[in-house]
Structure formats: C-alpha cells, structure tokens
Amino acid sequence: MNSGSPQLKILVTGASGGLGGALARHYAASGVHLALWGRNLRRLTELAETCRTRGATVTLRSLDIADIPAAVAALIEEDEARSVDLALFASGLGDIRAATDKVEDPGLVARLSVINFAAPAAMAAAMAARMVDRKSGRIVLIGSAAAFHALPFAAAYSGSKAGLTRFSEALRLGVREHGVGVTLVSPGFIDTAAGRQVPGPKPLMLQPEEVAARIAQAVERGKAHAVMPWPFAVLRLFDRLLPRPMRDRLLLSLAPPG
Template sequence: MSRPEKETMTVRHHILITGASSGIGAALAAYYARPGVLLTLWGRNEERLENTASIARKKGAAVETLCIDLTQADKALAALIKADDECPVDILILSAGMADIRPHNALAESAETALRMSMVNFATPVAMATEMANRMAERRRGRIALMGSVASFHDLPLATVYSGSKAGIGRFSTALRAAMDPYNVRVCLIAPGFIDTPMSQRLDGEQAFLVPVDKAARKIARSINAGRAVLVFPWVFQLTRLLEMLLPRPIAHRILRRLDVMQHPEG
C-alpha cells in the first residue's frame, strides 16, 4: 500500500473507490481528484492502479492505493476498517465487479466462476457497505454507492450469475437506503447499461447505447453527490425494464435466449 503524507495537507473529503485500476472506478477517481481530497484507491492490477493514482496526484489529490482481490472478503473488510479509522470515509464507491458470461457451448457458467463472481459482485461489497453504513450512521453523514447493472432487470440465460448477483446488490442497496435515510447516510444504486470500459470491450456483439466512460463517471458522481437513491442510464433501459415486466415470462425468456454474445478472455 502506498500512503501520502497526511500531516502536510488538509483532508476535506476522504473517498474510497474499489475497482479503481480501470474503467468506471478509474474515471471516478479522476473526476473526484482535487486538492483537499484524499483518495483511497483499490484494484487488482498494481500497474494500472498506480497509473490511476498518478493521474489523481497530478490533479492535487492525496492518494493511497491497495492492490487487493475482493474474493478475500476478510482482508477487504479489515482494510476498510483500517482506512476509516485513520481518516473517516465520506464517500464509499463500490465499483469493482466481474462480468463473465457463459462460455461458448457450455450449458451454464462454471461453479468456480459463480463463486468468484458472487464474492466480487455481491458478498464482499455487501459486507463493506454494511460496515461503513454503521460507521457513517454514528457520524450522521456519508455516501455509499453500489454498482449494479441494467442486467439485473432481466433473466439473462448467457449471464445467470452476473444478472443474479447484480439483482441481489440492487435489492440490498435499496433496503440499506431505507435503513440509513434517518441517519443522513445516502445509499445510491448505480445501474448502467453498456459503458466503454475494458469489461465491455471484451464482448463481441451488439452493445446498444454505449456510453463513454468519462461521461458515465460524471453522471454517476453527480448522482452520488446529490444523494440520489437509484440511477439507471441510458434512459432507454428503463423502458426495456418495463417491457419485460409486461411480457409473459415464457415469451421474455424465448427472446432473451436468442441473444448472441461472445466474450474474450480477460487480459
């Protein structure tokens, strides 16, 4: 872990972001980076994480980094507690995620993939958000953002674990929002469609209404700062959600089984 010299600067805001090595997490780090901000950035790839940190430092932010795999939930929770004890976290952004789909000619995802994805997309962020919610509630202030997906609205045969884990994080987020509102802790569910990130670039197939990552980061940050409960974008996915709710489920499943998407291995 790299650490700034905190005694030489005044920290007005402490923001912890998981998944900051690339994609939305990296773009959010660049968005929030400015003098007076302490960014604690977590990611799996040390080289890419340091690149994100370098960009943030050039904008005047103090930066700490931690290379961590979120399948190790106990280590992640201990690191979160340590970071908050040293400098209370004002905004927790749980951006890290996995998006593996069913391999070609397979009937379903592997059990190993299911376990790993469930930890990264659901179990670890739930544990982290719960711990931070308790701490923020005692302070009577804070923001927690959890990364869902519009995939959570649909029964995706190609991505049963991904859509299921994101549906779980969606319900958890809105339930935690209900619990935390009286304590001035705002929980925000982010449910995007396709964003131009390394995750989406692994896919071969139609990615309708692809959003540039910097534009997505601005939209997400504005929602977090405003304390918004749910952000679904682009707007067209609110319509697809409604359409699937109206369709008889066997018909919806027949349509969804026709989706043809391939995924390249993660680099």
C-alpha cells in the same frame, strides 16, 4: 457532495478498472483525498499520478476483495485512519457462459457471486455502520442494467447484480434516518477493456468518463437509483410488463452467437 470540499475523503474500490479509474479522475481535485483500491498495482500507481496532478492527495491499496474478511478489515482500517465521506464500490466482474457450455461453469458462478454481490455488500454494510455512528456519509454501489433481466447466457452476472440491487435498496432504507445516503447505479454497456472482452452486441455503449460524471450527478442530487442510459430504464419496465412466455422467448433470442 462537492468534490472541492476541504478534507473530503473518497474511497474508490475497483480503481484499477475502467469505471473505477474514471471515478477517481472525476473526483480528483484540490482538497480531496482519494483512497484508491484495486488489484493491479501498476495501473493504480499510474492513476495516482494523474490524480495528484489535479491536486488530490492519494493513497493506494492493492488487494483482492474476494477475501471478504481481509477486505472488511482493510476498510475499517482505512476509515479509522481518516473518516470516509464517500465510498464508491466499483469493483466487479462481467462474464457470460462459454460458447461450448450448456450451463455456466460453477467456478464462474461462485467467483461472480463473491465479487459482484457478497464482497461489496459486506463492505458496504461495514462502511454504513461506521457512517451511521457519525450520522453522515454516502455509499455508491455499482449494479448493472443486466440485473433487471434473467439472462440465460449470463445467469451468474445478472443474478449477482440483481442481489446487489435488492441489497442496496434495503440498505438505503435502513440507514437513511441516520443521515447516511445510498445510491445504486445501474449502467448499461460501458466501453472498458473488460467490457470489450465480452462477446455480443453492446447497444448504447457509454464511455467511462460519461458514466463517472453521471454518477457524481446522482450523488450530488441524493438519488436512490440511477439507471443509465435512460432506454435501459424503459427496458426494465418492458420486461416487467411482458407475459412470461414472450419474455422468455425474447431473452433466449439475446444470446450471443456461439
């Protein structure tokens, strides 16, 4: 997909976050209209100014996608105003079990399940239905390399991203014959403000701008799944091949010091 195409409309959710902002900046260009959604209106406003200096037109929407019916209604309203060509669902939360807890807090589990899985899945389904009707468009869902592993100290995060991974794969198969593409992105560690707040080692950390550029490449090539950086794809295979007792010991050893 060419970011310079006339009247191209790109929706970015989670645009007030590190990766969402990087995606908006990457696609900002003349002939592009960016619909930027996020919870932090101040950051959205600053981002909009940057994108406008690069030639894009921009509209903003401040909302919390945890209200799924309202988020889906807003999505339909957005698409009715002008058809979305590329929808990048970059909203997400990352967290781990508190050091003093033996099991993750139920509230945390519920919140991450909604933000990382239920809300983006519902919004992607709504967007896909409209794209199917016009037989064009592309959807990008941001998963995580954590979805490949049963992380005992981040069960809600890895579990919610695993759910989104399976949903993305199923949605892609369901809509591809109608001219709609779906790309799942499974990044490792990204150097964002939110990511830096999570304790523990972060090997092979990528900058948000690099991840945004790789996502754009994956979209351009019509890839079904982009894992980045590549060693995490190898780790995914390694996890599948290990006998369960060995895998269990390895995963337990990864817990950050508490």
